[in-house]
Amino acid sequence: MTQGFRIEKDSLGEVQVPASALYGAQTQRAVHNFPVSGLRPYPAFVWAMAVIKRAAAEVNRDLGLLDASAATAIIAAADEVIAGQHSEQFVVDPFQAGAGTSHNMNLNEVLANRANQILGYSLEDAKKPVNPNDHVNMAQSTNDTIPTAIRLGALWRVNELLAAIDGLADAFDQKAIEFADVVKSGRTHLQDAVPVTMGQEFGAYALAVRNDRERVATAAARMRRLGIGGTATGSGLNAHAEYHPRMVTTLSRLLGQDLRSSGNLFESMQNMADAADFSSAIRTLCVTLTRIANDFR
Secondary structure (H helix, E strand, O other): OOOOEEEEEEOOEEEEEEOOOOOOHHHHHHHHHOOOOOOOOOHHHHHHHHHHHHHHHHHHHHOOOOOHHHHHHHHHHHHHHHOOOOHHHOOOOOOOOOOOHHHHHHHHHHHHHHHHHHOOOOOOOOOOOOOHHHHHOOOOOHHHHHHHHHHHHHHOOHHHHHHHHHHHHHHHHHHHHHOOOOEEEEEEOOEEEEEEEHHHHHHHHHHHHHHHHHHHHHHHHHOOEEOOOOOOOOOOOOOOOOHHHHHHHHHHHHHOOOOEEOOOHHHHHHOOHHHHHHHHHHHHHHHHHHHHHHHHO
């Protein structure tokens, strides 16, 4: 080991990695190759990827494809990440090439090395049994894990968001009742116009927010369609035939979410329309809230 570093190897050769880092060669190369923004991955994304890796270890173990001890260690490592530990180990810039491959490998390497530590091996031990590609990434591809993580990350706290929108709409309704007899001048074209009541204005705010809540909920429902198991192109190459349905079931159980199959794994590899729709719904809500805030001002 060089002072402060250890030597890791990949198909391109040797690379120096910080001695205490849980990540490995491919993550370190991504750090060198993509110093774009200085940002780190969003916690929701890391959380979602860890949930996927945990579920995959469980499913592959149950299918008889992954050794039980390795699966147990990977699950334990993933649970630590899900709980918020090791956040300093996720170092790949969000703006990087390769459809998220470096992010996928960052997770794979951290979980593999942490699993090996749990099994009693040091980071430098050449006999470490858990491999980031063969075990942590078993039956997966960047092309199905990253889109699935985007979906799960978006759903992470959506119920809290919907509850907050409901609370805001209810508060507006209460103010509509409270201000029912308060007459004021309506405004149009930056000028005073015909009379309205403040109650009417606040009732309109309540409905506008509820309409946006419906948009968010509808878009979120589409985000529950998962293509995990399609691997690289949608064919499911290198994944067990039962892997996809079992992953959907396992992720639903782990997250307490009503997730479902996309229905066509090839479509899942091609199409980001559900994510774009969800983003649009959130942005529409933001436009509404900005307008209301400007009215208050």
